[in-house]
Structures are given as structure tokens and as C-alpha cells.
């Protein structure tokens with residue numbers, strides 16, 4: 001009898017500012033019916049606590065994830081209609097677990113989205129350091145020629161990071177700065193967050209309705 005193979009997206013959350021971007025990407029993947037394998041770096045736990053006031057603990061990851069995903073970018077409870085069943089196909093791997101599934105190229109995944117990506121993480125992946133599961137999974141994603149999206153968040157950028165980003169681009173990753181646009185009619189912080197999350201999902205070809213797409217201005221001068 002044929003059984004369908006679970007092929008999740010790996011979502012790597014590193015310690016850059018921007019944990020609301022990660023929450024929005026996770027929601028988008030779950031709404032699209034995608035399975036998710038989640039890897040949260042040690043540093044990301046600190047940023048998460050700073051940015052949301054909520055801890056993320058290995059032993060209570062499902063509860064903590066639910067709390068995290070139901071918060072808006074302003075830190076208040078958002079209208080994110082997630083049910084406990086929505087988290088049923090999420091797997092969580094501890095960042096220090098280098099024997100975890102995503103450490104191996106034979107573990108079936110669609111690809112990996114690093115949201116947000118710290119400059120330390122960018123350096124580690126560009127140099128192939130594999131210092132934790134997040135970096136190892138990213139290196140594996142590149143060697144297996146799978147989709148790797150790196151939503152880097154830092155400003156300004158030094159020359160070293162720029163070189164690392166070029167290395168990642170040349171290795172086949174999509175370098176996607178967490179840089180929201182304002183043309184999509186943003187009125188709230190969450191709209192800006194959703195724009196970046198939507199661009200991440202675009203790069204992974206995952207359907208979503210996180211932002212209003214630019215369709216041009218029909219009827220304007222010169223359009224005939």
C-alpha cells in the first residue's frame with residue numbers, strides 16, 4: 001500500500017530581531033496545509049523573550065508555539081484563528097540536536113526558510129560551520145540543491161556580511177532582506193510583517209494571501 005511521504009518545510013528561527021516575521025511565515029505555511037519542522041536557535045529564545053515576553057522551551061514547545069503564533073506584531077493577541085489541530089503536523093527539533101532528522105540529506109524536506117536570519121547565522125551557513133542544527137540543516141539544504149530562503153535582518157551591513165550574502169546567493173540561496181515595502185497599503189505593523197512573510201512564501205512558491213500584490217495601474221497615461 002502506498003503511503004504519502006511527509007515532506008515538511010524546515011523553518012529556522014535565529015537570534016536576529018524580527019520574531020514576528022517567523023510567526024507570520026509559520027502561520028502562512030500552516031494555513032497552506034504545509035508540514036513544518038521548526039528549529040529555534042539558542043539566541044532566538046532570548047530575542048523571542050525580548051520581543052514577545054514569552055519563553056520558548058523545549059519541554060513545552062507546543063504550548064509556547066501556540067502562544068507565540070496567536071500574538072500579533074504589536075504583542076497583543078491577534079485574530080489568528082489557529083486551532084490546536086493546526087499544529088498537529090509541526091515537529092520541533094532542539095537546536096543542539098545534531099542527530100535530528102534535518103541533519104541528514106536523506107531526511108525528506110521541501111526546503112528551508114530562515115526567518116529571521118542573524119548575521120552570525122549568515123556567516124555560519126556561508127562558511128559551512130554547522131555549529132548547531134539550524135546551520136547544519138541549512139548546509140544540507142544547499143548541498144541537496146533544495147530551496148533555501150535567508151531573511152537576513154541587520155542594518156547597516158558590514159562588508160563581511162555582504163560577502164557572506166554573495167556566497168549564499170552563489171550557492172543557490174534566495175537572500176531576502178527583511179525589508180517591508182509600503183506600496184501594498186500597509187496601515188498596521190502586522191501588515192508590514194505580513195508583507196515580508198509573504199515574500200518569503202513567494203520565494204518558496206507557497207500560496208498565500210498575506211499581502212495585496214501590485215498589479216500595475218491600468219488606464220494610466222501610456223498604458224494604451
Ligand SMILES: Cc1cc2nc3c(=O)[nH]c(=O)nc-3n(C[C@H](O)[C@H](O)[C@H](O)COP(=O)(O)O)c2cc1C
Nearest residue numbers: 014015016017041043044050118119120121153154
Ligand atoms: C534583542 C536582540 C536583538 C538582536 N537583533 C539582531 C539583529 O537584528 N540582527 C543580527 O544579526 N543579530 C541580532 N542580535 C544578535 C544575535 O542574537 C547574535 O549574533 C547571536 O549570536 C545569533 O546567534 P544565532 O545565529 O545562533 O541565532 C540580537 C540580539 C538580541 C539580544
